[in-house]
Amino acid sequence: MKKNTWTKASIVAIATILLWLKTYIAYKTSFDIKIENWRQELILLINPLSFLMIILGISMFMKEKAQKRYILITSFIVSAILFANVVFYRFFNDFLTIPVLFQTSNMSDLGSSVTELINISDLFYFADLLVLALLLKFKPNVIEFREYTKVDRRSFFLVAIAIAFFNLGMAETERPQLLTRTFDREMLVKNIGTYNYHLYDAYLQSKSSAQRAMADGSELADIDNYVRANYLPPNDEMFGIAKGKNVILISMESTQNFVINQTVNGQEITPFLNDFIKESYYFNNFYHQTGQGKTSDSEFLVENSLYPLSRGAVFFTHSGNEYTATPEILNENGYFTASLHANNKSFWNRDIMYQSLGYERFYSLPDYDVEKENSVGWGMKDIEFFQQSVDHLKAMPKPFYSKFITLTNHFPFELNEEDRFIEPYTSNDKTVNNYFPTVRYQDEALKLFIQKLKDEGLYEDSIIILYGDHYGISENHNKAMSEYLGKDITPFESTQLQQVPLIVHIPGQEGKIMPTVGGQIDLKPTILHLLGIDSKNNIDFGSDLFSKDRNDFAVLRDGSFITKDYVFTRETCYDKATGEPTEKTACEPYSDQAKNELEYSDKIIYGDLLRFYEDEDKENGSSKSNE
Ligand code: GP9
Ligand code: MN
Numbered sequence: 001m002k003k004n005t006w007t008k009a010s011i012v013a014i015a016t017i018l019l020w021l022k023t024y025i026a027y028k029t030s031f032d033i034k035i036e037n038w039r040q041e042l043i044l045l046i047n048p049l050s051f052l053m054i055i056l057g058i059s060m061f062m063k064e065k066a067q068k069r070y071i072l073i074t075s076f077i078v079s080a081i082l083f084a085n086v087v088f089y090r091f092f093n094d095f096l097t098i099p100v101l102f103q104t105s106n107m108s109d110l111g112s113s114v115t116e117l118i119n120i121s122d123l124f125y126f127a128d129l130l131v132l133a134l135l136l137k138f139k140p141n142v143i144e145f146r147e148y149t150k151v152d153r154r155s156f157f158l159v160a161i162a163i164a165f166f167n168l169g170m171a172e173t174e175r176p177q178l179l180t181r182t183f184d185r186e187m188l189v190k191n192i193g194t195y196n197y198h199l200y201d202a203y204l205q206s207k208s209s210a211q212r213a214m215a216d217g218s219e220l221a222d223i224d225n226y227v228r229a230n231y232l233p234p235n236d237e238m239f240g241i242a243k244g245k246n247v248i249l250i251s252m253e254s255t256q257n258f259v260i261n262q263t264v265n266g267q268e269i270t271p272f273l274n275d276f277i278k279e280s281y282y283f284n285n286f287y288h289q290t291g292q293g294k295t296s297d298s299e300f301l302v303e304n305s306l307y308p309l310s311r312g313a314v315f316f317t318h319s320g321n322e323y324t325a326t327p328e329i330l331n332e333n334g335y336f337t338a339s340l341h342a343n344n345k346s347f348w349n350r351d352i353m354y355q356s357l358g359y360e361r362f363y364s365l366p367d368y369d370v371e372k373e374n375s376v377g378w379g380m381k382d383i384e385f386f387q388q389s390v391d392h393l394k395a396m397p398k399p400f401y402s403k404f405i406t407l408t409n410h411f412p413f414e415l416n417e418e419d420r421f422i423e424p425y426t427s428n429d430k431t432v433n434n435y436f437p438t439v440r441y442q443d444e445a446l447k448l449f450i451q452k453l454k455d456e457g458l459y460e461d462s463i464i465i466l467y468g469d470h471y472g473i474s475e476n477h478n479k480a481m482s483e484y485l486g487k488d489i490t491p492f493e494s495t496q497l498q499q500v501p502l503i504v505h506i507p508g509q510e511g512k513i514m515p516t517v518g519g520q521i522d523l524k525p526t527i528l529h530l531l532g533i534d535s536k537n538n539i540d541f542g543s544d545l546f547s548k549d550r551n552d553f554a555v556l557r558d559g560s561f562i563t564k565d566y567v568f569t570r571e572t573c574y575d576k577a578t579g580e581p582t583e584k585t586a587c588e589p590y591s592d593q594a595k596n597e598l599e600y601s602d603k604i605i606y607g608d609l610l611r612f613y614e615d616e617d618k619e620n621g622s623s624k625s626n627e
Contacts, residue, residue, distance in 0.1 A: 008142055008144035009142060009143055009144065010143075010144050011067070011071060011135065011143055011144070012060060015071045015074075015075055016052045016053055016057075018128040019052050019056075019075060019078055022082070023082060024045055024048065026125070027044055030089060031086075032475065033190050034186075039170060043190070046166070047171075047190075047194075047196070048193045048194065049163050050160050050167060050193075051164075051196050051199075053157075053163070054160050055195075056074060057156050058074075059074075060148040060152065063147070064147075067145070071136070072133060072136060076126075076129055081096075081194075081195070081198065083126070087117050087118060090476075091411065093474040095197065097185075097201050098198075098202055098205045116412045167192065168192070171192060185311070204311065208606050211607055212608050214607075215606070215607025216612070217609070217612030220604075220609050220612055220613055222600075223604065223609070224539070226596060227541065230541075230543060231543065232544050232549050233536075233547065233549070234529040234547060238530060238544075238546040239529050239532060240529075241509070241532075242531055243532035244531075246399045246400050246402070246461055247399075247400070247463055247465070248393075248404065248453075248462050248463070248465070249302070249403045249465045249527075250446070250465065250467070251295065251299065251404065251469045252406055252442060252466055252501070253405070253407055254409050254410060254468070254472025254473075255409060255442065256472055256473065256497060256500055257284065257499035257500055258499070259436070260501050264425050265422065267423075267440075269422070269440055271443060272446055273466075276503060277503055277511060277513075278511040279510065280504055280505040280509075281514050282501070282511070283545060284499070284501075284513055284514070285499065285515050285554075286502040286519065286554075287499055287517075287519040287520075287556060288468060288469065288471065288500045288556075289308070289556055291308050291313075292312060292313055293312070293348070294313075294469070295405065295470065296348035296350070296353070297314065297470070297557070298470055299315070301523075301542075302326075302520050303325040303327065304323055304325050304326075305521050305522070305524035305538070305541055306521070306540075306601045307521065307555070307597065307598055307602070308557060309602065309605060310557060310598075310602070313348060314605060315350065316349045318608070319349050320352075320356065321608045322613075323358075323610060324613075325358055325524075326524050326527060326528065327358040329358075329533065330401045330533075331360065333533055334399070335401045336398070336399070336400040336401070337401045337402075338360060338361040338402050338403070339361075339403045339405070340385075340402060341362075341404070341407070342365060342367075342370060342388075342407065343365060343378070343380075344364065344365055345362060345364035350362065350364075351364070363389070367392065376415060376416055376419070377407075377410060377413070377415075378407050378408075379407055380407065381419065381441075382409075383419075383444065383445040385404075385407070386404070386445050386449035386452070387449075387452065390456055390458075405469075406442055406445070408438055408441055408442055408445070409435075409439050409441070409472065411431065412431060413431065413437075413438040415434070415437050415441055422436060422437055425480075427479075427480035427483050431473065432473055432484065433480070439472075446466070450464070459507070460507050461507075463507070464504075465504050466501065467500060467501065467503075467520065467523070468500025468502075471497065471500075475489070475494055481497070492581075493579065495556070495562065495569045495574075498556060502518075502523075514546075516550050517554050518545050518550075518552075518553075519542070519554035519555070521541050521542035521554075522543055523542065523545075524540055524542060525540050525542055525543055525544045526542075526544050526546060529544045539610065539613060555597050557598075561591075561594040562576075566587050
């Protein structure tokens with residue numbers, strides 16, 4: 001018997017090794033996991049093993065037929081999970097989380113992107129299954145099928161558990177507090193492996209459901225104190241400067257700040273915006289703070305002045321929460337509120353979430369005349385979208401608060417020949433090359449929109465606020481980006497590339513460059529103050545960008561932060577002026593604030609704490625949006 005075990009390979013072992021190797025190859029070829037030393041490489045190599053041994057080892061309790069079926073099905077499921085991560089990573093540069101997985105409406109809408117993201121060589125991810133199926137069918141002599149004894153099973157699982165502990169132990173020395181600090185999924189996957197990471201994610205998910213059930217208002221007191229202490233009074237010259245005016249808020253898809261005032265092949269990328277900022281407030285140190293929820297996260301930040309979540313899209317995971325968003329506050333102040341976006345209403349769960357944010361109307365796909373001729377990539381072209389939207393604007397009661405979400409400048413940056421106002425860039429990277437003409441197209445759409453607003457007499461009565469929703473070019477494209485920008489993309493540069501433009505146009509005001517460091521989280525109090533609405537009783541983590549007492553500060557969702565003089569990212573403090581690493585102590589004074597902000601904001605969302613604030617507020621008879 002013993003001899004047999006050594007001369008013949010067990011099918012459990014073969015299946016485990018096939019999946020193990022495949023996972024490791026996928027780590028090395030499909031994900032960009034940074035390895036700094038041999039210990040990290042070893043962790044990466046062993047991290048899928050314990051999970052695979054345990055999950056496949058269960059088959060050792062089965063009879064031959066059931067064992068075969070179980071091994072094949074399990075291998076297929078594990079492969080599918082791996083492959084789903086690979087495809088997701090190509091697009092989002094991130095690993096899947098359970099909430100994202102359930103965003104089936106998004107997944108089915110991915111359409112054109114998915115065909116871009118999958119290619120024939122992806123069959124490799126399932127090649128081992130074929131080998132396994134053939135082995136199971138033909139049972140060649142070298143493979144052993146037998147019922148396992150108690151001792152076999154015990155030793156197998158003991159080895160698996162020993163490997164798991166060895167893995168965790170090494171991970172803990174490499175990365176202390178790994179599981180308590182879950183900002184960075186890459187770090188998690190690198191250390192505990194993609195499969196254990198999914199188990200961990202499932203644990204987090206159930207924890208967050210329990211959190212809401214267990215939360216009570218007592219947690220709000222600390223948060224309230226923190227928010228009060230960070231409140232900045234408005235700038236007297238700006239407070240109420242746009243009182244009673246319409247608000248036109250424009251979310252510019254994937255628009256990063258580096259395109260402003262820049263050229264490609266000698267041609268301006270954003271000629272219209274370059275002119276428009278001359279008659280607007282242009283914030284050139286402004287950051288997106290989004291996570292996996294991309295556009296929806298930016299909407300969440302802008303309208304709630306809360307951080308989105310580190311995993312999943314809060315639009316999906318917590319759409320039933322109580323919020324005090326800008327639309328709700330403006331409704332109470334006599335505004336009509338609407339969001340306009342020519343896409344399925346359920347994308348990012350907007351139709352549900354918008355109700356919680358207080359939107360009165362969502363102009364979505366059925367409100368537009370969308371034809372094949374006026375569509376490209378993800379849907380309706382921006383020029384058409386804006387032109388048709390003006391009719392909706394004209395029909396709205398005044399004053400209105402309207403949010404426009406553009407779409408054409410979306411990965412994979414497709415464009416028809418006739419819409420190409422400039423030529424693509426000329427690197428080896430198609431994504432980066434095509435980004436420039438779609439940004440240029442969006443710029444044209446904005447120009448025509450503003451012109452139409454003028455023609456229709458809406459321009460002078462409105463403040464127009466444009467911001468980039470999130471990055472368009474992920475770190476997967478650093479090589480071509482470094483070629484375009486003419487510098488190495490260090491972690492410092494990557495963080496600086498998270499800057500998105502913020503342009504605030506107020507009729508009658510002259511243009512001004514605003515260098516204050518800020519982020520999307522600051523827009524809610526900024527807008528309310530411009531409209532003459534006090535925000536000091538709100539739970540806002542951002543602060544008025546026009547305030548005279550500003551602390552230059554922006555926290556990104558991955559825990560990186562930016563101050564006037566420093567950029568902190570990946571555990572390194574960089575001098576902003578030189579881009580070189582500097583002593584950690586320089587960044588330390590801000591670390592706690594960055595951590596607190598994210599933690600407090602997460603607490604509010606997970607515990608749905610604003611529901612208690614509402615009650616308290618009503619009891620006190622005060623109004624959060626006083627006149
Ligand atoms: C979809 C649009 C794009 O409606 O907002 O979403 P994104 O992929 O950028 O989050
Ligand atoms: Mn977007």
